[in-house]
Amino acid sequence: MHKVLLSVLLSAVLIAAGSSAALALQSGGVAYGDLETGKVSGIAFNTLDVDLEYTIMELGGKKVIYPPTSVLDLKTGGTAGRGAFRPVLIKVTNATKAEHGFDLSADSKYAAPTSMHVKIVVKPGETKYIGIPISDLTYVTANSILKYKCQLHAGHLGGTLMILTK
Numbered sequence: 788m789h790k791v792l793l794s795v796l797l798s799a800v801l802i803a804a805g806s807s808a809a810l811a812l813q814s815g816g817v818a819y820g821d822l823e824t825g826k827v828s829g830i831a832f833n834t835l836d837v838d839l840e841y842t843i844m845e846l847g848g849k850k851v852i853y854p855p856t857s858v859l860d861l862k863t864g865g866t867a868g869r870g871a872f873r874p875v876l877i878k879v880t881n882a883t884k885a886e887h888g889f890d891l892s893a894d895s896k897y898a899a900p901t902s903m904h905v906k907i908v909v910k911p912g913e914t915k916y917i918g919i920p921i922s923d924l925t926y927v928t929a930n931s932i933l934k935y936k937c938q939l940h941a942g943h944l945g946g947t948l949m950i951l952t953k
Contacts, residue, residue, distance in 0.1 A: 878915075889909060934947055
């Protein structure tokens with residue numbers, strides 16, 4: 788009887804532990820698109836405020852993603868009193884004459900195996916939007932730092948996104 792009770796209890800603990808880890812990235816995932824037709828977690832992009840804007844440009848003879856450092860304030864009262872479930876909307880514009888990438892992820896030293904990784908390609912003159920559910924964004928890394936870069940060209944200058952949650 789003790790063995791059966793112990794195995795049932797152990798099974799319940801394993802199921803609970805496995806389900807809590809699986810919830811980390813279950814709010815709908817990252818969505819890409821344009822302002823008129825894009826949706827994230829069932830919310831249309833055109834009903835959301837743009838939280839972060841990035842421009843791929845040439846500056847001083849180098850291709851860069853501008854700004855090189857950005858801060859996303861998710862604290863209470865931050866980003867105009869954001870609701871707990873309102874997704875983050877990022878705008879990426881390519882102001883160059885060539886195709887470039889935008890890669891946003893946690894530094895591989897700090898990333899969990901299930902962490903978010905955004906990779907898009909932006910054509911010359913094009914603007915794309917990235918919608919990220921709050922839970923997907925806050926579970927990406929322990930140190931609240933994300934890196935962005937052009938995944939198509941290693942020599943281009945990227946940047947750092949710091950997320951304030953406390």
